[in-house]
Amino acid sequence: MMQVQSALDPAGAGSASIASLWWFMFAIGTVVFIGVMVATAWAFVRHRRATPAAEPLAFDKRVDDADDKRASRVVGIAAATTVAILIVTFALSLGTSRANARLATEDGAEIEIVGVQWWWEVRYLDSLPSRVVRTANELHLPAGRSVRLKLRSRDVIHSFWAPNLHGKMDMIPGRENTIWVRADRPGTYRAQCAEFCGLQHTRMAMAVVIHEAPEYDAWLESLRAPARIQSDSLAIAGAAAFVRLPCAACHMIRGTDALGQAGPDLTHFARRLTIAAGELPNTPANLSAWLANPQAIKPGNHMPNVSLSPADLSALVAYLSGLQ
Amino acid sequence: MTSSVMQRRARRVFFVCMIGALPTSACGDGTRAASGLADTTGGAGLRTSTLEAGPPLAEVLIPNAFEGDARQIAEGQRLYGWMNCAGCHGPKGGGGIGPPLADQDWIYGGESEHIFQAIMQGRPNGMPSYRGKLTEASAWRIAAYVRSLSEEQSGDSAQSTQQGPADQGAQQGNRQ
Numbered sequence: 001m002m003q004v005q006s007a008l009d010p011a012g013a014g015s016a017s018i019a020s021l022w023w024f025m026f027a028i029g030t031v032v033f034i035g036v037m038v039a040t041a042w043a044f045v046r047h048r049r050a051t052p053a054a055e056p057l058a059f060d061k062r063v064d065d066a067d068d069k070r071a072s073r074v075v076g077i078a079a080a081t082t083v084a085i086l087i088v089t090f091a092l093s094l095g096t097s098r099a100n101a102r103l104a105t106e107d108g109a110e111i112e113i114v115g116v117q118w119w120w121e122v123r124y125l126d127s128l129p130s131r132v133v134r135t136a137n138e139l140h141l142p143a144g145r146s147v148r149l150k151l152r153s154r155d156v157i158h159s160f161w162a163p164n165l166h167g168k169m170d171m172i173p174g175r176e177n178t179i180w181v182r183a184d185r186p187g188t189y190r191a192q193c194a195e196f197c198g199l200q201h202t203r204m205a206m207a208v209v210i211h212e213a214p215e216y217d218a219w220l221e222s223l224r225a226p227a228r229i230q231s232d233s234l235a236i237a238g239a240a241a242f243v244r245l246p247c248a249a250c251h252m253i254r255g256t257d258a259l260g261q262a263g264p265d266l267t268h269f270a271r272r273l274t275i276a277a278g279e280l281p282n283t284p285a286n287l288s289a290w291l292a293n294p295q296a297i298k299p300g301n302h303m304p305n306v307s308l309s310p311a312d313l314s315a316l317v318a319y320l321s322g323l324q
Numbered sequence: 325m326t327s328s329v330m331q332r333r334a335r336r337v338f339f340v341c342m343i344g345a346l347p348t349s350a351c352g353d354g355t356r357a358a359s360g361l362a363d364t365t366g367g368a369g370l371r372t373s374t375l376e377a378g379p380p381l382a383e384v385l386i387p388n389a390f391e392g393d394a395r396q397i398a399e400g401q402r403l404y405g406w407m408n409c410a411g412c413h414g415p416k417g418g419g420g421i422g423p424p425l426a427d428q429d430w431i432y433g434g435e436s437e438h439i440f441q442a443i444m445q446g447r448p449n450g451m452p453s454y455r456g457k458l459t460e461a462s463a464w465r466i467a468a469y470v471r472s473l474s475e476e477q478s479g480d481s482a483q484s485t486q487q488g489p490a491d492q493g494a495q496q497g498n499r500q
Binding site: 246250261262306 | 399402406407454456457458459461462
């Protein structure tokens with residue numbers, strides 16, 4: 001489902017330039033490493049070959065002019081090559097940074113990502129406030145378009161890192177950091193918090209889904225719709241339970257009386273690939289396990305154990321699984 | 325026979341007559357009944373039973389397991405914000421539409437359990453009930469946080485009262 005996160009499998013403009021720089025540096029590193037190893041080996045071999053014939057102590061022996069000259073030439077060439085490599089690498093990394101900084105363009109849509117212990121709130125911004133959509137734990141991007149990601153935090157410092165798209169960028173409370181990304185290759189990738197943020201830092205992940213541009217537009221438009229009204233009797237019972245139980249105090253399901261802001265928006269929950277910020281695949285069985293005891297799956301997370309009756313649990317699972 | 329035992333017996337006979345033989349008005353032993361009457365009119369008042377109310381019970385409070393636990397108090401602080409307690413009681417419990425929580429004045433008691441009850445049951449004149457919206461553990465966490473607010477305050481005031489006399493002493497010293 002989700003591909004392994006890798007900076008060497010670029011799916012976007014930023015990661016592509018970073019990956020090519022990385023490969024260039026890797027190639028140079030390899031050449032230098034092999035060169036140093038060969039030179040070291042050669043020195044050993046020459047030493048062993050020279051030892052039996054020459055005097056044991058060579059301090060008094062006068063080094064002739066030719067040897068001296070040859071040695072200084074070798075050192076000079078080595079130093080010049082090192083400096084040249086350093087300058088080229090430096091120039092290339094500057095170029096990479098500049099190229100990534102220039103991703104910003106006119107057509108750039110804006111998406112706000114807020115780091116929260118231990119999940120991600122994602123808001124697709126629009127000039128019309130009524131068209132802004134709030135969702136969670138999944139970032140959808142159109143292929144081939146530059147997107148401006150505004151990164152904020154609600155509690156502690158987090159770091160947004162989708163290695164297949166771009167480098168890391170910190171999310172700092174009270175501040176807004178921005179990176180521009182352009183995804184090129186449709187697919188599903190993985191993003192991860194890259195700054196230690198507390199107990200469940202390692203389990204703060206998110207799916208990054210890259211669509212073809214028209215498909216993305218349709219997806220975003222459908223996300224603006226309120227929650228689907230279900231006719232199944234179990235789901236109706238689940239909808240009532242969601243508002244009656246503490247669920248609605250923290251979670252929002254647009255189109256119902258559940259208006260909580262503290263936790264992830266669940267309006268189109270059934271479309272999500274994962275539950276609990278990338279922790280479990282979104283299946284009814286996993287959802288049931290999560291609702292029964294969220295503290296067993298992500299200890300210390302801010303969703304309390306609500307002692308659900310079996311009837312409420314199965315009704316809630318039916319209801320949430322039907323929120324397409 | 326001591327006089328108190330006699331009194332008690334006389335009273336008992338009197339009440340038996342009053343209840344059992346009221347319509348006939350003929351008591352078995354007229355003289356004893358009359359002496360009983362005389363006794364009660366001379367005493368503090370009519371006693372209808374030898375049973376009497378005990379002293380008021382000491383209030384048994386449920387201890388709050390989260391109190392003093394910094395992590396749980398921090399969690400309570402989050403919930404205080406999320407449940408919009410600050411909307412009425414002010415951020416950090418300074419008060420607003422609702423009464424302040426960071427001082428020492430409590431309308432319904434300042435123990436953790438009183439705060440828990442206020443959250444779960446609500447209180448007259450505005451405090452809504454959060455039963456069903458919060459788990460009990462969450463309400464206890466908020467109670468622990470609210471308690472910590474006034475403890476902070478009393479800690480400060482304790483410091484200032486400690487400083488008070490010392491300052492006065494210093495001022496007096498200066499005057500002298």
